[in-house]
Amino acid sequence: MDKLTDLSLTAARRHLAAGDFTAVELTEAHLAAIQETAGLNAYITVTADAALAMAAAADQREAAGNAPAMNGLPIGVKDLFCTNGVATTAASHILDGFVPTYESTVSQQLWDHGAVMLGKTNLDEFAMGSSNLSSYYGAVENPWRRTDKPEEKLVPGGSSGGSAAAVAAGSAMASIGTDTGGSVRQPAALNGVVGLKPTYGRCSRWGIIAFASSLDQAGPITQTVADAALMLGCMAGHDAKDSTSAAQPVPDFSAALSGDIRGLKIGIPTEYRVAGLSAEVEKLWNTGIDWLTSAGAEVVDISLPLTSYALPTYYIIAPAEASSNLARYDGVRYGLRVDGDSLEEMYENTRAAGFGDEVQRRILVGTYVLSAGYYDAYYRKAQRVRQLIRNDFIDAFKGVDAILTPTTPSAAFGIDSPPLDPVEMYLLDIFTVTLNLAGLPGISVPAGLSQHGLPLGLQVIGRPWDEATVLRVGEVLETAAGFSHRAGQRAGGKR
Amino acid sequence: MTGSAMIITGATGDWEVVIGLEVHAQVLSAAKLFSGAATSFGAAPNQQVSLVDAAMPGMLPVINKHCVAQAVRTGLGINAKINLVSVFDRKNYFYADLPQGYQISQFTQPIVGEGEIEILLADGSSKSIGIERLHLEQDAGKLMHDQHPAKSVVDLNRSGVALMEIVSKPDLRSPEEAGAYVTKLRSIMRYLQTCDGNMEQGSLRADANVSVRRPGDPLGTRCEIKNVNSIKFLMQAIDYEARRQVELIEDGGSVDQETRLFDANSGTTRTMRSKEDAHDYRYFPDPDLLPLVITPEQVAAIKADLPELPDVKKARLVTDYGVSEIDATILTEERETARFYEIASHGRDGKLVANWLISELFGLLNKAGRSLADSPVLPENLGGLIDLISDGTISGRIAKDVFAEMFESGEEAAAIVDAKGLKQVSDSAAIEPLINAVIAANADKLAEYKAGKDKLFGFFVGQVMKQSGGKANPQMVNQLLRQKLDA
Numbered sequence: 004m005d006k007l008t009d010l011s012l013t014a015a016r017r018h019l020a021a022g023d024f025t026a027v028e029l030t031e032a033h034l035a036a037i038q039e040t041a042g043l044n045a046y047i048t049v050t051a052d053a054a055l056a057m058a059a060a061a062d063q064r065e066a067a068g069n070a071p072a073m074n075g076l077p078i079g080v081k082d083l084f085c086t087n088g089v090a091t092t093a094a095s096h097i098l099d100g101f102v103p104t105y106e107s108t109v110s111q112q113l114w115d116h117g118a119v120m121l122g123k124t125n126l127d128e129f130a131m132g133s134s135n136l137s138s139y140y141g142a143v144e145n146p147w148r149r150t151d152k153p154e155e156k157l158v159p160g161g162s163s164g165g166s167a168a169a170v171a172a173g174s175a176m177a178s179i180g181t182d183t184g185g186s187v188r189q190p191a192a193l194n195g196v197v198g199l200k201p202t203y204g205r206c207s208r209w210g211i212i213a214f215a216s217s218l219d220q221a222g223p224i225t226q227t228v229a230d231a232a233l234m235l236g237c238m239a240g241h242d243a244k245d246s247t248s249a250a251q252p253v254p255d256f257s258a259a260l261s262g263d264i265r266g267l268k269i270g271i272p273t274e275y276r277v278a279g280l281s282a283e284v285e286k287l288w289n290t291g292i293d294w295l296t297s298a299g300a301e302v303v304d305i306s307l308p309l310t311s312y313a314l315p316t317y318y319i320i321a322p323a324e325a326s327s328n329l330a331r332y333d334g335v336r337y338g339l340r341v342d343g344d345s346l347e348e349m350y351e352n353t354r355a356a357g358f359g360d361e362v363q364r365r366i367l368v369g370t371y372v373l374s375a376g377y378y379d380a381y382y383r384k385a386q387r388v389r390q391l392i393r394n395d396f397i398d399a400f401k402g403v404d405a406i407l408t409p410t411t412p413s414a415a416f417g418i419d420s421p422p423l424d425p426v427e428m429y430l431l432d433i434f435t436v437t438l439n440l441a442g443l444p445g446i447s448v449p450a451g452l453s454q455h456g457l458p459l460g461l462q463v464i465g466r467p468w469d470e471a472t473v474l475r476v477g478e479v480l481e482t483a484a485g486f487s488h489r490a491g492q493r494a495g496g497k498r
Numbered sequence: 499m500t501g502s503a504m505i506i507t508g509a510t511g512d513w514e515v516v517i518g519l520e521v522h523a524q525v526l527s528a529a530k531l532f533s534g535a536a537t538s539f540g541a542a543p544n545q546q547v548s549l550v551d552a553a554m555p556g557m558l559p560v561i562n563k564h565c566v567a568q569a570v571r572t573g574l575g576i577n578a579k580i581n582l583v584s585v586f587d588r589k590n591y592f593y594a595d596l597p598q599g600y601q602i603s604q605f606t607q608p609i610v611g612e613g614e615i616e617i618l619l620a621d622g623s624s625k626s627i628g629i630e631r632l633h634l635e636q637d638a639g640k641l642m643h644d645q646h647p648a649k650s651v652v653d654l655n656r657s658g659v660a661l662m663e664i665v666s667k668p669d670l671r672s673p674e675e676a677g678a679y680v681t682k683l684r685s686i687m688r689y690l691q692t693c694d695g696n697m698e699q700g701s702l703r704a705d706a707n708v709s710v711r712r713p714g715d716p717l718g719t720r721c722e723i724k725n726v727n728s729i730k731f732l733m734q735a736i737d738y739e740a741r742r743q744v745e746l747i748e749d750g751g752s753v754d755q756e757t758r759l760f761d762a763n764s765g766t767t768r769t770m771r772s773k774e775d776a777h778d779y780r781y782f783p784d785p786d787l788l789p790l791v792i793t794p795e796q797v798a799a800i801k802a803d804l805p806e807l808p809d810v811k812k813a814r815l816v817t818d819y820g821v822s823e824i825d826a827t828i829l830t831e832e833r834e835t836a837r838f839y840e841i842a843s844h845g846r847d848g849k850l851v852a853n854w855l856i857s858e859l860f861g862l863l864n865k866a867g868r869s870l871a872d873s874p875v876l877p878e879n880l881g882g883l884i885d886l887i888s889d890g891t892i893s894g895r896i897a898k899d900v901f902a903e904m905f906e907s908g909e910e911a912a913a914i915v916d917a918k919g920l921k922q923v924s925d926s927a928a929i930e931p932l933i934n935a936v937i938a939a940n941a942d943k944l945a946e947y948k949a950g951k952d953k954l955f956g957f958f959v960g961q962v963m964k965q966s967g968g969k970a971n972p973q974m975v976n977q978l979l980r981q982k983l984d985a
Contacts, residue, residue, distance in 0.1 A: 085556045098555070105549060107556060210556040216785035245558050246787050324785055327588050330599020331553040335652065346594055346650075373590070373780035382782060 007032035008173035008494050012076050012230040015176060019065055019075045026065065026075025029176075030058035030119050033077045036174040036494030037121065043144045043492060045159075045169040047082045048090055049122035057119040064117060073237050074117030079175035081166045082123035083130055084110045084221075085210040089120075093212045094128045094138035097332045097357025099339045107210025108242045109179060109221045116237040121175055125165030128359045129329065130186055130214040133431040134421055135164025137361040145194060145415050146172040146490035150456035153491075157415040157457070160190030160431070166224050167194040173494035177225040177234060183214050184317055185410075185435025187222040188447035192410035192460025195449040195488060197477070198224045199231040200435075202467045203442035204249035207242030213328040215321040216247070218439040228448060228478040232256035235470060251468055259471035260478045265299030267476065270403035274310035279430060281413045284459060287451045288409050291461045294483035295407065295476070305403060307395045310437065312388050317436040318429060319372050319385035325362075326369025332357060364425065393441045400466050405476050408434050410447040410460035434462060444470045446477040449486040458488065502619040504672035504737075506710065508744045514713045515740040517670035517706055518630075518720075521683055523662045523693040524637070524701035525568045531636050531660035532559030532602065539699050543642075543653035551658040553597035558786050561586075565660040568692045569609050569634050570792065570800050572662055575690045575807055576629050576683070578613025580797050584633075586787045590780040594652055595639040603663075605781040608633035609790065615686065616809055617678040618827050627679050628667035637661050656700075662693070668707070668717065673733035680704055680729050681831070685808050689833045697728050704732050708739045709753070718743070719753040723767050726760050735760040739767050811836055819848025828856055834870055841877035846884050854880060858898070862905045874908040875901075883911035896920050896968055924971040926978060929962070932970065933978055936961045947983060958983065 004010075004018070007029050018024060034051050054077060061075035085091045085103035092098050106114070114120070127137040135143040135158060143164040145157040159168040163180025167190035170178055180187040182200040191198025199222045206221040213219060223234035236257065241250040271292060276285065292302050334340035334353030341352035358366065372381035399406065411431055422428045438445045444467070447460040461480055465473035506513040530537055533550040550557045573580050587605040610632035618624045639657035643650045664683065670676045684702060687693035695702045709720035723739055726732045743753050757776075758767040806814070808830045815826040815836070829839045829852060843851035859875060883901060886892045892900060892915055903914045915921055923929060936958060937944055947954040962975045 085554075091555070093555070101555070103554070103556075105554070105556075208556075209558050212555045213786075244560060246560055247785075323782060327590050327600055327780070327782070330590060330592065331555070331597060333592060333594075333599060335594050336552055336597060337554070347592075350592055370780065373782055375778045375780075378780075378782070 006495055008036045010176065011227045012073065012177055012225065012233055013227070015076055016074070020070065026058040026061040026119065027055060029075060030054050030077045030121070033121055033174060033176065036172070039494045040146065040172045040174050040492065043146055043168050043172055043174075044141050045124055045143050045165040045172060045174060046079065046122045047092055047094065047125050047140045047165070050089055050120055051122075053089070054119050054121050057114070061117050061119060071115070071117040072233060073113060075119060076117070076176055077119040077121045078113065079121050079124040079166055079169045079178035080110055081126055081163050081178065081180045083126060083181050083212045084179065085212065086110060086120070086123065089123065091123065091212070092140065093130070094126045094140055095332075095357065095359070095362070096139045097339045097353070098337075101338050103210075105210060108207035108244065109211070109238045112240065113179070113234075113237055118237070124163070124169055124175070124178055127162035127164065128362050129212065129325070130162040130181055130183055131325070131361050131365055132161040133185070133189060133428055134158040134416075135161040135190070136418070136421055137161075137359050139359060142418050143168050144418065144492070146492035147195065147415065147457055148491050152455075156418045158193070158418050158421065160193035160411075160415060162186040162190075163198075163224060164190050167191050167196055167198065170194065170196045170224050170226060171490045172492060177223060177230055179234075179238070180222055180224050181211060181214070182220055182222050182435075182439065183218045184321060184439050185432040187224060188410050188435050188445060188460070188462060189431060191224050192447045192449070193415040193458065195458030195486065195490065196224055196226055197228055197231050197449065197481070198222060198447045199235060199470070199473070200438060200445050201235060201239060201470055202249075202444045203439070204247055205239050205251070205444070205468070205470070207240070207245040207248045209242055209244040215324040216328060217324060218317075218321055220439070228446070228474055228481045229257065229260055231446065231477075232260055232474045254471055256471055256474055259475050261475060262479060262482065263299075264295065264476055264479050267300045267405065267472070268403040269295050269300045269302050269476070270305035270399055270406040271302060272305050272307040272310065272399070272406060272408060274307050275408045275434060277311075277412070277433065279412050279433075280409070283453050284409045284412060287459050288407070288461065291407055291450055291480060294480060298479050298483065300476075303403060305399045305406065307399060307437070309388065309392045309395050313392055313437040313440055314429060314433055316385045316388045316392065317432070317440060318368070319381050320389060320440070322365040322369030323373050323382050324369070326366045326373065329358075329362070329366060361425075389440050392437060396437075396441045396443060404466075405472055406464040407476075408462045408464065410434060410462040414453040414455070414457035414459055438464055443467060444473050446473050448477045448480045448484070450480060450484045451486070452488060458486075502621065502623070502625070502672050502674050504674070504740065505713070506740060506744050508748045510748050512713060513710045513740075513744045515671060515736070516668050516709050516711060516717060516720075517672075517676050517736055518668040519666045519670065519676060519679060520705040520707070521664045521666075521680065522703040522705075523572075523664060523683075523687055523695070525565045525634075525660035525662055526692055526694055527562060527565050527568060527660055529562055529564070530658040531562055531565050531634060533658050535658065537659050539701070541655055543651075544655060547654040547657065551597065551654055553599070559602060559784070561787065561790065562660065565634060566609070566790065566792065567796075567800055568660075569632060569662055570797060571690050571804065572664075572687060572692045573610035573613065573632055574797075574801050574804055575686045575692070576613040576615050576632070576664070578629055578632065579611035580792065581607065581609055581611055582792050582794065582797075583607065584609040584790045586634075586784045586790065587781045588784045591777045593638070594650065595641045595657070597639065597654065597657055601636050601638065602784055602787070603635035604633035609792075615679070615682050617675060617682050619674065619678060622823065625675065627669045627675075630665040630667050632662055632664045635661050635663055673736040676706065676736055677729045677733045680732060682808070685831050689805055689807055700727065703727060706732060706736055706739075708736055708743070710740055710743045710747070719755050721753065721755065721767075722757045723760050724757060724770060731760060731762050734765050735767055738765055742767065805833070815839070815848070819843055819852070821848055821852045825852045825856060832870070838870055838873075838877045842880040842884070844881065846881055847888060850887070851880065851884055854884065854901070858901055862902070874906075875904050879904060879910050886911050886915060890922055890924060890971060891915065892920055892922050893968070893972060896922065920969065922971050923966055923969045924974055926974060929966070929970050929974055929978055932962050932965045933975070933982055936965060937982065944983070955979070955983065
């Protein structure tokens with residue numbers, strides 16, 4: 004048997020059911036791993052006592068023979084999900100002292116399925132970022148290091164950087180993140196783990212601190228594709244408290260993992276061969292195409308002509324919604340307040356002190372694109388382009404069952420050498436944002452290492468509500484890639 | 499143009515006043531527009547606030563379907579187009595009574611489109627006033643500045659309460675018309691049970707857009723007047739504002755488009771914020787809510803369930819009960835009044851009942867400061883009194899005394915008449931001796947009468963009635979006296 008911190012969710016479930024170890028032991032091992040890897044700064048809050056209590060309760064259920072699907076499995080929760088009685092920060096100074104009296108629907112469903120909460124994982128402030136550098140609680144370190152520069156600390160990607168780093172480091176068996184423009188898939192790729200963004204509306208947004216409401220979607224970050232299928236089944240479902248959650252049946256995602264993709268048509272969008280795509284990523288992509296072809300899928304070139312407009316469209320819509328969503332952080336009712344001589348001065352002082360640079364930048368951009376005289380030129384036009392991008396995918400899916408792309412144009416960069424231009428940073432999301440704009444499901448699967456030994460991911464995109472096919476193709480890639488590399492900074496050392 | 503238009507005669511000529519109203523009507527609903535919190539008036543501060551109303555992180559709005567039905571109902575009541583697809587937008591601005599930092603409203607696609615209502619003016623004429631739109635939106639909370647020397651406190655009970663904003667076309671031409679419009683709108687919504695119309699509790703508020711122009715000219719620059727919480731103040735505010743604008747223009751100035759506050763104490767308006775300070779609300783569709791879709795079947799079901807509205811009821815009262823237009827208008831302004839009237843007049847002389855209700859009962863209620871809802875005289879009992887008048891049991895004069903007694907005690911008319919022996923005497927055998935006695939006692943007057951002083955006939959009638967204690971049937975007294983005196 005692997006070390007407890009190296010087990011997948013599905014493997015651990017089998018062992019727990021067989022009585023090979025207890026949920027408390029499993030949780031203790033992960034709490035120890037959190038201690039051991041504390042330097043990565045993957046967690047903002049560790050809820051050790053609550054975790055052990057939840058694990059003990061899971062053991063009782065196990066003994067009583069009524070263990071639900073994720074009974075006793077310890078996971079991390081992105082600190083954007085509101086958790087009842089546990090500080091929830093969104094990695095922002097402005098939420099100082101905020102402790103929700105309610106539990107997000109998605110996390111509640113996971114607890115209802117027996118999962119154990121280890122703590123709240125670090126993220127980019129309000130999920131705005133692709134590097135986890137914008138957290139008020141400090142950067143998260145990627146547990147991977149370059150072989151050529153082993154002393155250099157790397158970013159884990161973002162915004163669910165802590166969630167992905169924790170899974171890669173063995174300090175959580177899995178975690179939940181949120182994906183607004185790639186925030187689950189991109190850090191998953193940079194950490195060598197699996198990240199799944201479900202169809203918009205598949206999981207409830209209730210209790211998740213909003214970044215961009217029309218794009219935000221919760222998703223699992225796991226070690227295996229099978230784990231992602233297991234978790235999604237527990238997270239998904241209609242919620243009357245979220246008007247945008249869909250009344251769609253939730254299929255048995257695990258049952259979809261047949262390994263058989265013979266006859267499936269896989270599209271390869273030619274427009275994704277963009278400038279800035281590193282040669283090794285392109286090579287990996289071609290390898291992925293070969294894997295799927297070998298498994299019996301038919302690969303066809305497709306065109307998504309509006310691809311180049313996706314990023315600018317995203318960077319109008321997301322900040323616009325954010326500028327409004329973040330208006331509630333005003334110092335009046337909860338969180339940080341910095342007094343002033345007038346109400347307006349209090350607002351200015353509080354929001355100037357409470358929000359970091361990236362959040363302020365996006366609030367400014369969002370306010371600008373919604374303002375009188377600019378709305379038509381920016382926001383309205385972006386909404387139209389968004390619809391056209393959706394149409395591109397609808398057309399493409401008339402001829403294919405899934406689409407294969409790289410997840411990111413390159414591997415992780417150094418914490419101390421981030422791109423100086425914010426726009427260059429935004430380019431990290433170039434392959435992922437389109438799905439959010441179109442509301443489609445997608446998965447990132449670790450597929451290989453860069454020449455410097457850093458993980459790279461491939462992304463599978465599916466039709467709306469067809470996570471089953473996405474997972475099935477993802478698992479075939481996973482099997483073909485045989486990605487067994489582990490991060491150097493993993494708890495207990497490299498296997 | 500009707501006779502009710504207000505023309506201001508200035509130093510340089512005549513000015514016409516143009517008014518458009520934005521009425522905010524609180525939707526009658528137990529729960530708020532997007533949360534389950536209660537909406538009752540007068541609760542202790544912050545006792546009716548859900549997580550959504552306080553804009554806690556991660557909270558999401560869910561539309562209250564009852565409020566949607568109420569808006570459709572109101573739309574149908576003002577003869578308006580119902581939009582089967584409408585969209586909720588965010589109106590963004592910062593204020594301490596607005597927890598989300600935006601108000602969820604409807605901007606480009608309201609739930610109700612164009613409609614119109616008829617208003618009745620004092621000269622008896624009526625006028626059709628166009629409605630531009632009706633949309634649903636959230637109310638804000640309330641700031642209180644008098645609770646602490648240095649701090650303001652926030653009460654979020656109203657935060658998220660459903661409002662209907664009803665925007666008129668600039669069809670109103672005088673304070674009178676504006677008053678009649680709000681009265682009519684309130685009447686319709688009360689009939690529909692979609693808004694209680696209590697202006698003093700803030701469940702009905704009106705903002706007025708006022709401008710002046712030379713008759714026939716294009717519209718002038720308007721000012722919006724806020725903070726008007728009664729129809730009387732609304733009329734006062736418009737009157738003041740129109741005169742202020744005329745004076746300003748005639749003095750060589752020009753009207754600045756701005757928002758003005760009405761001060762009820764001084765009866766004047768003053769600048770609240772100028773156009774330069776106007777908010778840029780950055781409206782955009784609320785991504786937390788899907789477009790609001792209503793089916794034609796839902797609209798049809800609501801339509802089938804509509805009560806008889808004031809205009810139709812008024813026409814029916816004129817036709818069925820023979821009451822005058824003016825009386826019918828009074829009787830139908832409030833649904834409760836019409837209900838009272840219809841019970842009281844059932845199977846009776848409708849005109850007589852209308853007279854008694856409007857002049858006698860309303861008179862006593864006004865004097866006592868009570869409303870029809872807590873009238874001591876029940877509709878059935880007013881009907882009973884009318885029966886006694888109609889069948890000659892009591893005279894009209896006695897009826898007034900009986901009615902006063904009914905108002906005091908709440909008893910039925912017949913019981914009072916019995917107990918006090920007030921029954922009219924219509925028996926000639928009982929009246930004749932009284933006539934004989936009066937004639938015998940007034941031989942001099944009889945002689946004068948016989949000599950041609952006809953006017954003395956009234957004197958004899960009065961004497962006989964006095965002798966009878968007012969109970970003699972006046973018609974019989976007349977008839978019998980005539981026989982005796984002219985014999």
